[in-house]
Structure formats: structure tokens, C-alpha cells
Amino acid sequence: MNRREKWDYHTALAWLDELGEAQVKPGLARIRQLMAALGDSQQQLRAVIVGGTNGKGSTCWLLEEALCRAGFRVGCGTSPHLHSVRERLRLDSVPVGRADFTALAAEVQRACCAMAEHPSYFEVLTAITLVWFARREVDVAILEVGLGGELDAMNVVDGEVAVLTTLALEHTDWLGDNLEAIARTKAGIVRPGTHVITGWLPEFHQFIPPCASLTSGDSAREWATLALEQLGIAAEVGETRPPGRRERAGNIMLDCAHNPHALSWLLARIVEPAVVVFGCLRDKPLAKMLALLPTGTELLVCAPDSPRARSAAAVVAAAGKLGRRGRACDSVAEALELAGERPTLVVGSSYLVAEARRDLGLPGSDEP
DSSP, rough: OOSOOOOOOHHHHHHHHHHHOOOOOOOSSEEEEEEETTOOGGGOOOOEEEEEEHHHHHHHHHHHHHHHHOOOOOEEESSSSSSGGGGGEEEEETTOHHHHHHHHHHHHHHHHHHOOOOOOOHHHHHHHHHHHHTTTTTEEEEOOSSSSSSTTGGSSSSSSSEEEOOOOOHHHHHHOOSSSHHHHHHGHHHHTOEEEOOOSSSGGGGGGGGOSSSOSSSSHHHHHHHHHHHHHHHOHHHHHHHTTTEEEETEEEOOOSHHHHHHHHHHSSOOSSSSSEEOOBBTTOOHHHHSSOOTSSSSEEOSSSTTTTTOOHHHHHHHHHHHHOEOOOOHHHHHHHHHTTTOOEEOOOOOHHHHHHHTOOOOOOOOO
């Protein structure tokens, strides 16, 4: 890409879009080269790095809230976003402003132009996040792994504390087709001096490298509490949830559960809805997810707003093979109108939840 001379916020967004959010490039060579060009500012961060299958975002959110209430300057880098890419990097719970984001993106883009192999979308955002947190001199940086662990861009950071939340089959094309292989790559964020907190079953602890300490917990709230203890910080963990995680809007619940493990966990903890508005991406195990949905509910199907979306017709056909009747809808708005005042669950994809949040006018849903 040619170096851009004039930048504004929309130019920065257009550049990121060109990189392609869905393009995965495992490996640390590019992010290490990029961070070196930017001064290796990640080395000054006191970091908690959060990996695992599910529960990463909630753990980050709870840690962020607790540290902010305790008066610390906190940087929090998470993914994916619901509405604005700026949600992915927050200082004291506030997303990065447009001006800062634009300036950082321009700086990172200039560094990328000098590289033989251009970094990926996620690597670029990781660099922007780490540079911003270092320059704002955060007391603690909370960093969520994007994909896997060992070869994820966030692994350019040495975490003082590493949280390995849950373990389940996911992204098998990239991480391996068995839990042992997935455990090994997720545990790649651990260093010899790292304090590790995990929700993994004991038989998978053998795949965690030698570390400073290993403590087990069973929930996002407990993982966050244990992480604070390892940091030596006295702060109380609350019970708030990030947007799109068991989020309520009247008779509607929205949840980003996007794999069988997350969906099973969610359904075990909520009252059975009368209607499920469902949609998922093509790389998800559709039959397994459909089989988990309550049989007594009406199934309304929408294609998430993503190039990787599975069509509503394909989902309805798959449901039919399982003996379930589903109805294809052109939009989430249409599905919610059909659901009426009945208890409704919107689930299956963060893209689907984002569309529902926009239709419902929930906070932050109009932020570009």
C-alpha cells in the first residue's frame, strides 16, 4: 500500500478495512518487527493477558471495572468489537477518541510500509493498542488474546498474570482438532515468571508451561478476583457484564455466544425463552449449536451482517434435518417484530447481536 499523506478518521478506518478483519496470519515475526519499529513500548507494560475459549471478554471487563473503581489508570484491549473498532482499546473504560486513534493508525501505517510482509488487521490494532497504553502510562494493561495464544499478536507482551479461562474445541483449522493441541497453543502465552489462573480441568494443566504459580477458578468473576490477588491489588470485583453478554432490553436478551461451549453454558443459566433469534458464521459447528437450542421455542433465523455469514436458508435447512422448524427472516428487525412481546433470546454471533443492539437503540450502538 502506498503511504498516505493525508489522514482523517475515515481514512484510518478505510485502511483497516482494506486489511480485512477476517484475514488470519498466525505468527509473531510481523508483530515483533512492527513493535520494534515503534520502540518496543509494550516492554514497559504491566500486563494481564487473558486467553482461553470462552469468558475472556467478561474477565477483561470485570478486571477493568474493578481497577478503575480502585483508582488505577487502566488500559483494556479486547476483541472483537460490536459497533466501533475504537471499542477494542479503552483507557479507564472509555474507548480511544477519534483523534488519538487516527494519529496512532497513521504512525503504525508508516511503520508497516517499511516491512516486507504487511501485518494483519489484528496485528495493526494490537500495535495501536500497545503503543497507546504505553504512552498513556497505564498502571495495568488488560489484554485479550485474539486467536489461540502462542502465535497470537498479543503474545508479543510478557504478562505478569495470564488467565486461561475455559477450554473447548474451536477454530480447529488453526488450533488443532483436539483439546490437547488447543491447550498447548493457548498456554503459549505463559512465561516462566507468569502467575497463571485457569478454569481448565486438572488433566489439562500438564500442557501449561512452567510458571511462577498456578491457581484454579470457575468463573469470570473468580478469575478476575484471583488476577487482582496476584497483582497485589486490593480491589473488589463487581457483577456487571459487557454489552452483548446476557444483556437485557425489556423482554429481549442478547448474548454473543457463538460456539457450542458458550451456548450450552448460557442456556443452563437462563429461563427458557419463547423465541430464539439465531444466526451464525460459516465456520461454526451449526448442527451442534442447533441441537442445543430448546425444542419448545420458536426458531427465527437471520444471516449475521458479515461476509462470513451462513445464510438463513442454510440454517433453516440444517434445522429441518434435526427435526426443527425454523423461519428465515430478512433482518433482525423482522425477527424481533415477529417475536413481539414474548421472551426472546438473540444469540449465535456478535454480528447478530450488534444488529439487534442497533435496532433496539442500545447505548453505544450508533458509534462509528
